[in-house]
Amino acid sequence: xxxxxxxxxHFNVLMGKLGxxxxxxxxQPLGYAINWGRIWSLWPVHLETACCSVExxxxxxxxxxxxxxxxxxAFGSLRQCDLxxxxxxxxxxxxxxxxxxxxxxPEPKYVIAMGACAITGGLxxxxxxxLPGVDGIVPVDVYVPGCPPRPETLIQGCMxxxxxxxxxxxx
Amino acid sequence: MVVLAKSxxxxxxxxxxxxxxxxxxxxxxxxxxxNVGPQxxxxxxxxxxxxxxxxxxxxxxxxxGYVHRGEEKMCEYRNFIQNIPHLERPVIHDSTNxxxxxxxxxxxxxxxxxxxRGQFIRAIASELxxxxxxxxxxxxxxxxxxxxxxxxxxxxxxxxxxDLLEALTGAxxxxxxxxxxxxxxxxPNGFKDRCLRQIAYFEKRLKEYExxxxxxxxxxxxxxxxxILTKEDAIKLGVTGSxxxxxxxxxxxxxxxxxxxxxxxxxxxxxxxTGDSFARSYVPFLDMRESCHIMRQLLDKMPESGEVRxxxxxxxxxxxGEAYRRVESGRGALGYYIISDxxxxxxxxxxxxGSFRNMLALPYLLxxxxxxxxxxxxxSLNYWPVEADR
Numbered sequence: 229x230x231x232x233x234x235x236x237x238h239f240n241v242l243m244g245k246l247g248x249x250x251x252x253x254x255x256q257p258l259g260y261a262i263n264w265g266r267i268w269s270l271w272p273v274h275l276e277t278a279c280c281s282v283e284x285x286x287x288x289x290x291x292x293x294x295x296x297x298x299x300x301x302a303f304g305s306l307r308q309c310d311l312x313x314x315x316x317x318x319x320x321x322x323x324x325x326x327x328x329x330x331x332x333x334p335e336p337k338y339v340i341a342m343g344a345c346a347i348t349g350g351l352x353x354x355x356x357x358x359l360p361g362v363d364g365i366v367p368v369d370v371y372v373p374g375c376p377p378r379p380e381t382l383i384q385g386c387m388x389x390x391x392x393x394x395x396x397x398x399x
Numbered sequence: 400m401v402v403l404a405k406s407x408x409x410x411x412x413x414x415x416x417x418x419x420x421x422x423x424x425x426x427x428x429x430x431x432x433x434n435v436g437p438q439x440x441x442x443x444x445x446x447x448x449x450x451x452x453x454x455x456x457x458x459x460x461x462x463x464g465y466v467h468r469g470e471e472k473m474c475e476y477r478n479f480i481q482n483i484p485h486l487e488r489p490v491i492h493d494s495t496n497x498x499x500x501x502x503x504x505x506x507x508x509x510x511x512x513x514x515x516r517g518q519f520i521r522a523i524a525s526e527l528x529x530x531x532x533x534x535x536x537x538x539x540x541x542x543x544x545x546x547x548x549x550x551x552x553x554x555x556x557x558x559x560x561x562d563l564l565e566a567l568t569g570a571x572x573x574x575x576x577x578x579x580x581x582x583x584x585x586x587p588n589g590f591k592d593r594c595l596r597q598i599a600y601f602e603k604r605l606k607e608y609e610x611x612x613x614x615x616x617x618x619x620x621x622x623x624x625x626x627i628l629t630k631e632d633a634i635k636l637g638v639t640g641s642x643x644x645x646x647x648x649x650x651x652x653x654x655x656x657x658x659x660x661x662x663x664x665x666x667x668x669x670x671x672x673t674g675d676s677f678a679r680s681y682v683p684f685l686d687m688r689e690s691c692h693i694m695r696q697l698l699d700k701m702p703e704s705g706e707v708r709x710x711x712x713x714x715x716x717x718x719x720g721e722a723y724r725r726v727e728s729g730r731g732a733l734g735y736y737i738i739s740d741x742x743x744x745x746x747x748x749x750x751x752x753g754s755f756r757n758m759l760a761l762p763y764l765l766x767x768x769x770x771x772x773x774x775x776x777x778x779s780l781n782y783w784p785v786e787a788d789r
Binding site for chain 1: 440443444469484485488491492535538539550551555558561571573785
């Protein structure tokens with residue numbers, strides 16, 4: 229019996245089976261734990277693209293206080309961040325920088341498009357220097373409409389993103 | 400200005416005289432170039448490169464234009480009323496003032512008079528918005544210098560002014576309240592009492608701000624004697640607003656060329672003489688205090704009833720010609736130059752903003768300063784990048 233098990237082919241089969249059982253047993257709770265960690269530490273990069281940044285600033289003030297949801301604004305380095313809130317209009321000059329910032333961030337990373345300009349170009353749709361929506365250069369997870377969105381709307385967008393992360397599977 | 404220790408040739412000559420081995424070190428090896436922005440916790444929508452020699456900045460080059468959205472071009476294919484919503488986006492936290500001068504210029508072209516009550520409501524909205532802007536600016540200045548309390552307090556008090564403006568106009572920050580011919584709607588019931596209560600509360604708070612922030616020895620050490628802009632340089636560089644007043648020139652558009660009912664209001668132009676970062680950060684604070692004083696007078700003198708808006712035709716045509724009007728915004732003189740060719744759309748609109756002119760002083764002030772003084776110099780210039788880029 230023991231000799232058969234130590235036999236390389238049988239051993240591999242056994243380990244494979246054991247692995248499957250382990251994955252089944254640990255995937256859900258581990259995924260839950262990892263997602264839980266990701267949900268409550270969404271740190272946004274401090275990249276302001278246009279005027280919605282004023283409302284983003286107001287959201288981190290004492291009245292709205294996004295820190296309740298684990299979002300710390302004005303955090304230093306983008307290497308430790310996992311969220312970009314695209315705060316409004318993205319111009320042709322800002323677009324390469326936005327993509328560069330997105331590429332430099334570590335996985336997993338999420339993008340919230342805040343304001344009408346970031347979604348479609350908004351009020352500036354006929355301007356010569358404005359991108360018609362930011363989803364052409366970075367993949368967007370949540371769209372937050374408004375011009376500018378009220379801080380409550382931004383908080384709701386963040387909570388939707390947290391819902392999305394909660395349901396996602398760990399690779 | 401800091402002089403570089405010695406030029407390359409001098410050092411090579413000296414080394415050869417002493418019989419030492421010549422180490423070829425070019426200026427580029429010695430200086431380090433630093434990029435600040437646009438992804439930076441403080442710079443906002445703005446980038447500037449500085450070259451540092453050790454701890455001292457020897458060269459600074461601002462690079463604006465990250466939010467250039469072509470506002471002036473967009474004005475040419477919208478009519479005079481349609482322009483209002485997009486013109487206030489450059490400074491959404493000071494949106495009443497940026498549409499104020501536009502409305503004045505269009506009124507001059509179209510040739511209408513604003514009713515007296517409308518003028519008062521405009522001025523009240525303008526002063527409320529000045530508080531909202533200056534509080535936001537002060538909050539960012541506080542967090543720039545690592546003073547978290549000074550971020551939280553002004554942001555919280557700002558919401559109370561935003562509540563007043565929301566009751567008045569219906570929107571949090573983008574009001575579209577000033578329109579050519581007056582204001583969009585009359586003040587709501589009980590607004591005057593709410594306003595007076597808020598002013599009384601805010602004046603108490605201003606004393607606390609002074610105690611915790613401006614009398615703080617750490618802030619004084621970091622800002623006093625830093626980035627001095629002399630009176631002559633201020634005039635030469637063409638800075639406006641609080642930056643100009645901090646350099647010892649009592650110039651305020653509300654006093655110099657009073658618009659609407661500002662000639663009936665009694666107020667002092669606040670200024671300081673030192674011209675350093677501390678003065679530049681203290682003058683907006685004094686302005687806020689003076690603004691409370693102005694608002695009390697406005698609420699007191701406002702006529703009890705009357706029209707607030709003289710109606711325009713649906714698609715108003717400007718008389719052929721040009722108009723230039725300016726107002727004192729939170730950042731300084733804010734003017735609109737409009738050329739009209741007799742059609743409902745403007746032929747050319749030029750926006751002259753205070754931010755851009757204040758930004759021009761940045762490279763002059765940074766050269767010779769320490770790298771650690773950069774935040775206090777940069778944000779004390781009362782600069783809002785989105786407005787400068789337009």
